[in-house]
Amino acid sequence: MRVLHVITALDPEGAATQLADLLRHTRHRAEVVSLTAPGPMAEQIMAEGTPVTSLGMRSPTDLSVLPTLIGHIRRGRFDVVHSHLWRACLYGRFAARAAGRRTIVATEHSLGTGMVEDNPLQRPGRRAAYLASLKVRTVGVDYLSVGGYETDSAETHQALLGADIWLIEGLNLKHVDPGDYELVCLPLKLVGSDGAPARAVLRRVTNEFEN
Numbered sequence: 001m002r003v004l005h006v007i008t009a010l011d012p013e014g015a016a017t018q019l020a021d022l023l024r025h026t027r028h029r030a031e032v033v034s035l036t037a038p039g040p041m042a043e044q045i046m047a048e049g050t051p052v053t054s055l056g057m058r059s060p061t062d063l064s065v066l067p068t069l070i071g072h073i074r075r076g077r078f079d080v081v082h083s084h085l086w087r088a089c090l091y092g093r094f095a096a097r098a099a100g101r102r103t104i105v106a107t108e109h110s111l112g113t114g115m116v117e118d119n120p121l122q123r124p125g126r127r128a129a130y131l132a133s134l135k136v137r138t139v140g141v142d143y144l145s146v147g148g149y150e151t152d153s154a155e156t157h158q159a160l161l162g163a164d165i166w167l168i169e170g171l172n173l174k175h176v177d178p179g180d181y182e183l184v185c186l187p188l189k190l191v192g193s194d195g196a197p198a199r200a201v202l203r204r205v206t207n208e209f210e211n
Helices: 014-025 040-047 065-076 086-098 126-133 153-162
Strands: 002-007 029-034 052-054 080-084 104-107 138-140 166-168 181-187 198-204
Touching (some): 002 065, 002 086, 014 029, 014 040, 014 080, 029 040, 029 065, 040 052, 080 086, 086 104
Parallel strands (some): 002 029, 002 080, 029 052, 138 166
Antiparallel strands (some): 181 198
């Protein structure tokens, strides 16, 4: 399986470091596209065997990179497009759809309490609205609630459920090895409730396209 990782920048911190670690453990053939300049992490990633392409985006609204990104996805015949960070999630998802790719993964590494990549979260529930804009189908967290601690719990739930996003809370992935899995969530059938206790089960999947 061929995977294209699209990231906003390859600075030596946070998301780029996590991406480099992911690439070291992946079993798939992967490439990386940085929307902006290469960044210090690009040389390290290439030295470890993963090709890196930089598009040289000049500003957050530089739409000139989209045709290049769409063409790169089409020529590479990637099975999965995995975007990292807010800007790359927006551009990467649009480009992947335009290139005819159906499997898209979006990871927001810096979705903090008050900021999203230096963009202020001006009201409770805005993080939920952001995830809904990415067409995320399911959100799972290892905390008791997707809402903040003693903050926007109700509004976050309402925003996600209102966008038809399934919520799974209290997950424990401590003993789950990296790999491809099918998730089966089995909630109790409760009448008149918008939530219920559930047992979440993972089944290991062997990808037929895996090389």
